[in-house]
Amino acid sequence: MNLALYREFRPKTFDEVIGQDYIIKTLKNQIKSNRLTHAYLFCGPRGTGKTSTAKIFAKAVNCTHSFDGNPCGMCAECVALGEANTDIIEIDAASNNRVEEIRDLREKVNFPPVIGKYKVYIIDEVHMLTDSAFNALLKTLEEPPKHVIFILATTEVYKIPATILSRATRFDFRLVPMSVLVEHLKKVFDTKGITYDEKSLYLIAKAGEGSVRDMLSIADSVVSYTDGNLTKEATEKIIGLSDRDSIKEILLNINQKDINSLFITIKKSLNMGKNIQVLCKEMADFIKNLVMIKSGIEDYSVLDILPGEYSDYLNLANKFDIGYLKLAFSKFAQIELDLKYSLNPENLFEAACLSLIENVGTAPSVQPKPTAQTNPPVADKPINETEKLWGNVLLKVKENNLFALANALTTVNNVKRAQNTLIITTNDSMSFEMIDNKDRLDVLLKLAKMFDEDISEVKVEYDSKYASTQDIKDKLKDAFKSKISFK
Numbered sequence: 001m002n003l004a005l006y007r008e009f010r011p012k013t014f015d016e017v018i019g020q021d022y023i024i025k026t027l028k029n030q031i032k033s034n035r036l037t038h039a040y041l042f043c044g045p046r047g048t049g050k051t052s053t054a055k056i057f058a059k060a061v062n063c064t065h066s067f068d069g070n071p072c073g074m075c076a077e078c079v080a081l082g083e084a085n086t087d088i089i090e091i092d093a094a095s096n097n098r099v100e101e102i103r104d105l106r107e108k109v110n111f112p113p114v115i116g117k118y119k120v121y122i123i124d125e126v127h128m129l130t131d132s133a134f135n136a137l138l139k140t141l142e143e144p145p146k147h148v149i150f151i152l153a154t155t156e157v158y159k160i161p162a163t164i165l166s167r168a169t170r171f172d173f174r175l176v177p178m179s180v181l182v183e184h185l186k187k188v189f190d191t192k193g194i195t196y197d198e199k200s201l202y203l204i205a206k207a208g209e210g211s212v213r214d215m216l217s218i219a220d221s222v223v224s225y226t227d228g229n230l231t232k233e234a235t236e237k238i239i240g241l242s243d244r245d246s247i248k249e250i251l252l253n254i255n256q257k258d259i260n261s262l263f264i265t266i267k268k269s270l271n272m273g274k275n276i277q278v279l280c281k282e283m284a285d286f287i288k289n290l291v292m293i294k295s296g297i298e299d300y301s302v303l304d305i306l307p308g309e310y311s312d313y314l315n316l317a318n319k320f321d322i323g324y325l326k327l328a329f330s331k332f333a334q335i336e337l338d339l340k341y342s343l344n345p346e347n348l349f350e351a352a353c354l355s356l357i358e359n360v361g362t363a364p365s366v367q368p369k370p371t372a373q374t375n376p377p378v379a380d381k382p383i384n385e386t387e388k389l390w391g392n393v394l395l396k397v398k399e400n401n402l403f404a405l406a407n408a409l410t411t412v413n414n415v416k417r418a419q420n421t422l423i424i425t426t427n428d429s430m431s432f433e434m435i436d437n438k439d440r441l442d443v444l445l446k447l448a449k450m451f452d453e454d455i456s457e458v459k460v461e462y463d464s465k466y467a468s469t470q471d472i473k474d475k476l477k478d479a480f481k482s483k484i485s486f487k
């Protein structure tokens with residue numbers, strides 16, 4: 001049975017849109033004060049409400065009985081616009097990206113609306129338009145008829161030409177925070193009469209990774225598998241998380257150099273249907289939490305654990321030496337990608353465990369010491385490997401629509417490498433605070449690993465003495481043909 005919860009729970013009013021408070025407030029104000037502009041750009045990650053908000057907006061500007069900026073859903077206009085109509089025109093640019101189609105649109109925009117005051121064009125995936133189609137669109141945006149509003153939506157805003165950007169009011173949709181997702185999921189389940197325990201809510205919300213749509217479709221599969229009675233165990237199983245007990249046991253086996261039990265635990269875990277790659281990722285995540293807890297972090301927004309689990313983790317963390325935990329973390333993080341391509345992932349995983357056993361007790365702290373190269377690079381030096389890697393990471397950050405992060409990273413003006421740690425320096429304290437966050441550094445680590453698997457840590461430093469170092473930015477700009485821009 002597929003419920004398609006994400007379709008059933010498409011928001012119908014602004015008030016039902018979650019996690020985009022600033023955008024919703026601004027749009028409502030524009031409607032209430034009748035200060036609309038002719039072109040809007042909705043950008044941001046998938047499944048965060050761009051299309052839904054565009055449709056609500058299209059109705060709201062035509063509604064004759066709107067309340068607090070919301071469409072009423074009952075007036076003649078709302079009813080007519082709820083059905084097939086010619087006033088709200090949705091264009092999927094992915095399949096209508098040619099210049100002919102935009103020219104066609106340019107002719108049709110001149111016809112006045114039939115139902116209400118405005119004709120609203122919603123152009124989804126607008127980044128898919130060809131150059132000539134963009135040019136044609138630009139002409140319309142330059143002098144739009146009074147009765148027309150354009151809403152352009154995209155997940156890849158950096159592909160939109162500056163000429164278009166400068167003519168549209170831009171709204172950046174954000175990934176929705178965990179707590180808001182949990183609250184939403186709770187409402188959805190309660191409405192559907194689905195029973196659940198608190199932990200499954202967290203697990204599903206977490207698996208959604210900030211996208212409401214992704215969360216709801218994951219919820220769908222969990223619900224159909226469990227017949228609407230969600231337990232933590234069932235949820236974990238479906239989402240593919242390894243059970244925590246095996247992870248703990250493997251960790252203990254290694255620490256006690258108990259090879260016999262180690263092999264048995266791994267076998268047992270695999271026999272239960274665990275995927276070795278998932279197991280490895282879970283090991284890395286789990287150990288990372290132990291490292292953080294051992295380093296004194298108590299903040300749930302930084303730690304990746306469920307409420308109430310802290311004392312369990314702390315007890316376990318106290319069983320180990322921090323050097324061992326750091327080593328184990330980097331080991332499992334490192335082989336995570338290798339596993340994907342390995343012909344015998346099980347062997348690879350076991351070999352990693354064995355090599356850890358050899359290091360138990362003798363493990364030095366793996367905290368790499370910065371090398372001698374602490375000065376900013378000199379202007380005429382050609383781009384080095386580390387800088388090239390950093391440039392690639394920057395491009396990936398942009399490709400993944402991490403706007404806020406990308407923005408903060410434009411202030412980075414020194415990049416160096418100390419053993420397997422990538423150290424970036426910014427002279428901007430606000431940007432430093434933004435980047436120096438576990439989740440964000442994790443993202444950077446993941447991206448850096450795509451270009452160099454050996455990298456095991458990304459660190460950010462704040463140093464005002466690089467205030468005038470323009471050098472690395474220039475080099476990157478050259479090397480990446482201006483695909484990267486800086487403040």
Ligand SMILES: Nc1ncnc2c1ncn2[C@@H]1O[C@H](COP(=O)(O)OP(=O)(O)OP(=O)(O)O)[C@@H](O)[C@H]1O
Pocket residue numbers: 005006007008009010011016017018019020044045046047048049050051052053154155212213214216
């Ligand atoms: N902010 C939100 N509030 C409530 N529900 C949301 C939100 N964002 C997404 N959803 C849910 O996800 C579904 C899809 O959302 P929508 O089509 O608006 O996302 P989108 O941002 O346009 O995604 P894409 O970039 O993939 O087109 C909605 O029907 C709704 O169930």
Ligand SMILES: [Mg+2]
Pocket residue numbers: 050051052124153
């Ligand atoms: Mg959309």
Ligand SMILES: [Zn+2]
Pocket residue numbers: 062063064065066071072073074075076077078079
């Ligand atoms: Zn209405």
